[in-house]
Amino acid sequence: MKQLHSYWAYLVVIVLIAAVINAMIGLASNKEFKSKDLRLGLFTLIFSHIQFLIGLGWYFMSPVYKTMKVAGMGTIMKNAQLRLIAVEHPLAMILAIVLITVGWSKHKKQTSDAAKFKTFTIFYGAALLLVLSRIPWSNWF
Numbered sequence: 001m002k003q004l005h006s007y008w009a010y011l012v013v014i015v016l017i018a019a020v021i022n023a024m025i026g027l028a029s030n031k032e033f034k035s036k037d038l039r040l041g042l043f044t045l046i047f048s049h050i051q052f053l054i055g056l057g058w059y060f061m062s063p064v065y066k067t068m069k070v071a072g073m074g075t076i077m078k079n080a081q082l083r084l085i086a087v088e089h090p091l092a093m094i095l096a097i098v099l100i101t102v103g104w105s106k107h108k109k110q111t112s113d114a115a116k117f118k119t120f121t122i123f124y125g126a127a128l129l130l131v132l133s134r135i136p137w138s139n140w141f
Helices: 002-028 035-061 063-071 073-078 080-109 113-134
Strands: none
Touching: 002 035, 002 113, 035 063, 035 080, 035 113, 063 073, 063 080, 073 080, 080 113
């Protein structure tokens, strides 16, 4: 489950970066919001939600969760690496999922192409920053 969570994370980060860059280019160049832009935003939403479900499953199976149950939160909070994996990473990823979901919802209500690109840029961009800030990079490479 950990490997699936890790490999799917690469896909999510790549698609999220692509969606943000695409939205920024579309906004800066006054492009028409086309079906490929819609699909990229939708795939980002879907991939990130799948990653959330995989991560949720892994969280409750992980050794960190078992340590948290046995040793208590005090032990977890005193160790920066454990705190990142047990508290900071899950909370930041949940916030990122919320931002992506809100961005997707809000873009559908926009009437102009620029507003749609701007919505994706803001919400997906903030989600990307959160994701990149709380990835346990030492476990990635």
